[in-house]
Amino acid sequence: MQQRLLGGTGLAVSRLGLGTMGWGRSTDEHEARDQLTAFCDAGGSLVDTAFTYSDGASEEILGSLLGSAVARDEVVLATKAGVGVRRGQRYFETSRRTLLSCLDTSLQRLGVDHVDLFQAHVWSDAVPLEETLAALDQAVTSGRALYVGISNYTGWQTAQAATWQRAVPGRAPLASTQVEYSLIERRVEREVLPAAAALGLGVLAWSPLGRGILTGKYRSGTPSDSRGADAAMSGFVDPLLTERNRTVVEAVARAADGLGWSPLQVALAWVRDRPGVSSAIVGARTTTQLATSLATDELELPPELAAALDDVSSEEQRP
Structure with missing residues (x-):
């Protein structure tokens, strides 16, 4: 699998990343082992998790597999x-205390002394930006992280954070920004991607399959084994089941039929090769599903089809 440098750094990551949000919830340890092995065997390197995924089970499962299923140095651990969740309430907080405490817990779960990439998962209006960034600096200077990044920041937030880090000598520059990006979610093209390009941040695209909608599985209803049918996840999918997005899905399906590919592969190849994207992060419930995504690495979307999909999914088409 092709490796790409993450923004302006020397860190190489695979152009498809492995997402582990479902590990410990919809994917058990046995299936996770098979996924991680298949991913690394295909040349994949970037494995992305988070403190909050499956209430920590994602990191714990991944930690149990490092050194047994794959060698630690085979993966770029993010x-x-x-x-x-604190006292039963979900929180969004990027204070120094929270970020560094969570990082220490993550390292313990993962069974490692450092991660390759540590990211602030969200922006917080309640916390001064300089405090959040100082915590990222401390993660690097203490040896707990080699690179740092941000996630789910708007364009102006991305520019402010990256500029702050570049303006002060000795600070750890931001390596990346992780954002939702797909054929049905292109709003990051307005400001986030230009900011990332101008300031040397690599883009990690999460949910490149439009939360599963671009696979075509919802074309005739909601499958019983899908996220949309899961009471805990339906709110993640339902807002995107719009007429505009159905038009995009049908265009993807037509392109797939013409190429002899799956709709998943068309949608994933489109995101993977967008300007500025270092890696498109794919998650799967089963190894069989993951194999379809990994097979995309050998495929290149014809330019004329990419342009047609650009047109049908453009922001001008959004109601």
């Missing part, structure tokens, strides 16, 4: 902090 995690995030700033989202969690």
